[in-house]
Amino acid sequence: MExxxxxxxxxxxxxxxxxxxxxxxxxxxxxxxxxxxxAVKNFGHMDSEALERESKTYSLAGRIVxxxxxxxxxxxxxxxxxxxxxxxxxxxxxxxxxxxTFKLMDIGDFIGIKGTFFRTRTGELTIVAEDLTLVTKSxxxxxxxxxxxxxxxxxxxxxxxxxxxxxQVKDVFVTRSRIIQTIRDFFxxxxxxxxxTPMMQPIPGGATAxxxxxxxxxxxxxxYLRVAPELYLKRLVVGGLERVFEINRNFRNExxxxxxxxxxxxLEFYMAYATYEDLMELNEKLFTEVLQRVCGGSIxxxxxxxxxxxxxxxxxxxxxxxxxxxxxxxxVLNDKKAAADFALECQINxxxxxxxxQILTKIFDHLVEPKLMRPTFIIGYPTxxxxxxxxxxxxxxxxxxxxxxxxxxxxxxxxxxxxDPVDQRGRFERQVALREAGDEEALFMDEDYLxxxxxxxxxxxGEGIGIDRVVMLLTDSPSIRDVILFPQMRSK
RNA sequence: GGGCCGUUAGCUCAGUUUGGUAGAGCAGCGGACUUUUAAUCCGUUGGUCGGGAGUUCGAUUCUCCCACGGCCCA
Numbered sequence: 001m002e003x004x005x006x007x008x009x010x011x012x013x014x015x016x017x018x019x020x021x022x023x024x025x026x027x028x029x030x031x032x033x034x035x036x037x038x039a040v041k042n043f044g045h046m047d048s049e050a051l052e053r054e055s056k057t058y059s060l061a062g063r064i065v066x067x068x069x070x071x072x073x074x075x076x077x078x079x080x081x082x083x084x085x086x087x088x089x090x091x092x093x094x095x096x097x098x099x100x101t102f103k104l105m106d107i108g109d110f111i112g113i114k115g116t117f118f119r120t121r122t123g124e125l126t127i128v129a130e131d132l133t134l135v136t137k138s139x140x141x142x143x144x145x146x147x148x149x150x151x152x153x154x155x156x157x158x159x160x161x162x163x164x165x166x167x168q169v170k171d172v173f174v175t176r177s178r179i180i181q182t183i184r185d186f187f188x189x190x191x192x193x194x195x196x197t198p199m200m201q202p203i204p205g206g207a208t209a210x211x212x213x214x215x216x217x218x219x220x221x222x223x224y225l226r227v228a229p230e231l232y233l234k235r236l237v238v239g240g241l242e243r244v245f246e247i248n249r250n251f252r253n254e255x256x257x258x259x260x261x262x263x264x265x266x267l268e269f270y271m272a273y274a275t276y277e278d279l280m281e282l283n284e285k286l287f288t289e290v291l292q293r294v295c296g297g298s299i300x301x302x303x304x305x306x307x308x309x310x311x312x313x314x315x316x317x318x319x320x321x322x323x324x325x326x327x328x329x330x331x332v333l334n335d336k337k338a339a340a341d342f343a344l345e346c347q348i349n350x351x352x353x354x355x356x357x358q359i360l361t362k363i364f365d366h367l368v369e370p371k372l373m374r375p376t377f378i379i380g381y382p383t384x385x386x387x388x389x390x391x392x393x394x395x396x397x398x399x400x401x402x403x404x405x406x407x408x409x410x411x412x413x414x415x416x417x418x419x420d421p422v423d424q425r426g427r428f429e430r431q432v433a434l435r436e437a438g439d440e441e442a443l444f445m446d447e448d449y450l451x452x453x454x455x456x457x458x459x460x461x462g463e464g465i466g467i468d469r470v471v472m473l474l475t476d477s478p479s480i481r482d483v484i485l486f487p488q489m490r491s492k
Numbered sequence: 493g494g495g496c497c498g499u500u501a502g503c504u505c506a507g508u509u510u511g512g513u514a515g516a517g518c519a520g521c522g523g524a525c526u527u528u529u530a531a532u533c534c535g536u537u538g539g540u541c542g543g544g545a546g547u548u549c550g551a552u553u554c555u556c557c558c559a560c561g562g563c564c565c566a
């Protein structure tokens with residue numbers, strides 16, 4: 001139990017006084033007939049005379065966020081989901097009893113105001129109260145008005161306070177919602193079906209990542225929180241749902257960083273008869289539409305960098321990117337030993353199990369990824385690191401796969417799906433061997449998925465897009481925690 | 493996991509270098525004030541200085557351990 005501070009105690013006293021006056025601290029509901037932004041929209045343009053002629057009374061409600069007392073009158077600002085407006089409370093307008101009630105209200109309380117609009121001397125649209133009601137009593141003080149709440153730990157742990165006092169925070173989450181809505185509309189318009197597949201999976205699959213494990217008592221079995229929905233969505237393509245998408249959470253039991261939260265939101269979609277090349281084009285269209293609707297253009301500022309999304313976006317092979325942008329020598333590309341030596345020089349952590357392809361992608365992540373500011377497709381990923389992707393027809397050592405990088409970060413991963421069940425079995429077997437050798441991120445054998453492929457999956461291209469990272473880009477947020485309402489924190 | 497930094501009043505921060513148990517602004521409380529908007533003016537309360545141990549006559553300050561957070565690295 002935390003100790004009661006003086007300020008909180010004072011609020012409890014006021015609550016008691018209000019109660020003694022017969023005021024309900026938590027009445028049910030509150031009648032309103034206008035939101036604050038509607039009021040501003042309807043009356044904000046009128047001059048004093050026009051407002052006087054209007055003379056109709058309106059009821060609105062919100063949280064008191066500023067309070068200036070004058071003995072027998074008060075100015076307050078109240079805030080609802082749509083905006084902020086000033087209200088003028090006069091003792092001679094609201095009756096002695098109501099004014100006494102009002103005197104016991106604090107910043108943070110919810111209040112209902114009934115009154116008419118006018119303009120103050122300084123020209124601010126203000127509702128003068130004819131009647132007022134306490135709508136909810138707040139028992140804790142809000143952070144102060146100058147600096148607000150800046151302590152990041154409190155902002156994440158008590159997001160409700162952050163949202164009350166930091167306007168930009170709310171804007172970020174409004175933008176987040178709009179981005180997701182735009183994406184959803186985009187796919188629905190293209191005849192994709194939105195689906196929900198298991199979050200609890202007996203065999204976690206679809207990504208090389210360490211899963212969370214849990215246990216189902218009634219079934220008496222282990223279950224894993226999904227690291228990706230991929231294998232279930234592709235089963236749906238087998239079933240004839242040729243265009244599907246899912247926007248939902250994935251869970252990965254890994255470290256927390258500026259770009260990793262253990263649960264994060266992923267869009268995955270699958271499109272029968274398409275190839276990864278079709279998806280590159282589709283990405284350009286999708287982002288163009290999202291940017292248009294959310295930012296009103298195709299250029300954004302991210303952490304001081306200007307990023308231009310105007311298509312077409314460069315398509316560069318992993319090998320070329322390593323050579324041209326990473327300054328990697330030919331020998332590293334052709335020889336595993338040289339690659340390993342070079343990686344060590346760069347202080348990259350290698351595992352004994354890493355093959356040449358794995359080492360090259362690690363070098364890429366280290367040297368090239370941070371440089372890819374404008375949207376760029378990297379293609380030609382080694383088959384070794386792409387256990388679910390279709391092999392390239394010309395070169396079976398690479399796959400028909402791309403990753404999309406924007407702002408120096410991986411944003412999406414896409415490929416033409418491997419629909420050959422025999423090849424897929426071989427890839428699973430290699431993953432199982434890696435797992436047995438100690439790789440906790442390697443895929444599990446999934447016999448049911450193989451059976452589904454044996455029934456036949458049409459040629460399909462699929463992709464996953466990290467929604468949180470997209471939101472970070474479009475809201476200029478430096479940390480993933482700024483775009484997740486309740487980021488994971490260690491319990492105190 | 494490693495390195496660096498941080499944790500002081502409800503909030504935002506000083507103070508700690510050179511040890512003598514703390515200050516400001518806002519908020520709160522009391523008073524004045526019926527067009528203010530960072531309202532103003534007068535007065536005033538409020539702190540186990542993140543937790544624990546050590547050194548010391550004495551620790552918010554120095555040392556060590558722990559917790560939580562931030563940034564960087566892995």
